[in-house]
Amino acid sequence: MSAALVGLVILSLAVGSRALAPGDVVSALFSDRRDAVGVIVHELRVPRTLTALLAGACLGVAGVLMQALTRNPLADPGLLGVNAGAAVGVVVAIAFFGVGTASGYVWFAFAGAAAAALLVNSAARPDRRDDTVGLILAGVALGACLSAIVGIITLADDDTFESFRFWAVGSFERRDPDVALQLLPFALAGLLLAAVVARGLDQLQLGTDLARSLGVSPALVTLSAGVAITLLCATATSAAGPLAFIGLIVAHAVRGAVGGSVPVSLPLAAVVGAALTLASDIVGRVIAIPGEVEAGIVAAFLGAPLLLWLILRRSA
């Protein structure tokens, strides 16, 4: 998997509206060439690739955490509206508070994601395990409402959001070169908290009573997992826009590969999430040359059929 990720990274640096030879890319990467190839690699492709890796790792881990926490196989940061909440935070920060840097608006994204997560959580009954559909319905409704708010704000402030037009559908095009660097501490904090809470989540799967007898505080685990999810979704959305389906796909792929244990799943989820998001971005660059299709659309082409299949399979 890690080898595949390295391959994807090189591909991502090479592929685009101006295709570069892999050899050129590698030599440009390890030198200070200021020619066209050097500029494209260092100023466009490297930041874009790093951003996709960061967002993907966050979303993959968030997806696994969400499914473990809600015990809902359809849970996903996008479908539950949490990413849309983060997106509202980002556009509010930019439009009303004049915040211009990713390390600035990620705080607003955090607040937005937390509010959305609390709302959607309040809508579904946590005591009813079979209520997979209700949680998703509530999340989709909330997401529709919040995305439309994002739409109106970005429309109202056209100049500011010129570069965010593509961000709103999940894209890595035209991002500041150091977005990934600014967001890295937040991503690391989220991933670290996820690693800490992973064992507790596993024990919580056994049921609250059994978990308590094992010395786990269900409330503390739920709260920490919620904070981790919120951090990861806020970071990913600040980096890439509200991407849906990455978390859903990763959670199912990882469960298929290594089973349901959260501590075992998390590292793999980070790698698979990063690879999947990067692959979506690369595919999006290739299928519509000279234009581009946003990674969010490519991810939906994979994720929506998966969701449909999961829903229909469960009914059989």
Next chain:
Amino acid sequence: MNAFTDIRTRLRSSRRRRVLLVTALTLAVAVLAAVIGLTTGSFQASLGDVASAITGGADGRTTVVVVGMRMPRIIAALLIGAALGLAGAVFQTLARNPLASPDIVGFSAGSATGALIGLTLIAPPASPAVGAWTGGLLTVVVVMAIARSVGISRERTILAGIALSTLLAAVNDYLLTRAPIDIARNAAQWLHGSLAATSANDVVLLLASLGVLSAVLIAVHRDYRALELDDDTARSLGVRTGRVRLILVIVAALLTGTATSVAGPIGFIALAAPQLARRAMGTSGIPVIGSAVTGATVLLVADVIAQRALAPLQIPVGLLTAVVGGAYLFWIVARSRR
């Protein structure tokens, strides 16, 4: 026995009075919104100006703005809202579930896909209406196939419809990137759901389709009422349920397709209008005419707000209905689980 019938007639007449009262109030709101829509905006016109523009006595500019631009938009809003309200009423009655609305389960998105394919991939471009009807009907076939295996009123079917809707939305976004730039610019706004580009031609199309489809509804209204009960009762009353259902589903899809072809996929009107009408009128079933009147009024009010609230910014009305409608749907789901 006599007293019983007496109470029943009195009950029925008090219910009828409530229905009439609510309908009148709703229409009054629509008239008020229309007056605001006709007179205000970047070009202010008095009621007198509007009257003389309609009768042909106003100056050129007033006539162009009031008769050429504002009137078609207001009439289109009313007709599209009515079409969506009707489609929602029919489908919610068939499915016996308020969430099984055309806009939730993907008919709107499918109609938009059809219209976009007609505009972008076919040369010469096909009429958006034909594309939208085809797309809407194909989506219906898929949703009905899902419903057949899962059960139409089940939430799982609705969730499957939502997944299908998401997939179609991604297809629509993709088609948009493939469209020539001049089409893409208009289509981007149209994909949010907007009445900004409605013309007199659209009004003619809406009137014609709404007329034909309403006539079909009137023709089957007796069977439709029987379907509101349950299938066995309906069958015992001699209703060929399968055939009536098929006709009704097609009518609902074509109503949605017509509305979508003109204004894009405007969400949540088909969901909310029948429910609002039923609650306000206190009827047991979903009132068909009430849903149409409510849908028309809600969309017109939404469009006037979308035009004037942040003027000069023009919000596509679909974004506004999504903010309010998304919150409304969230509330329905949250409340039903308490």
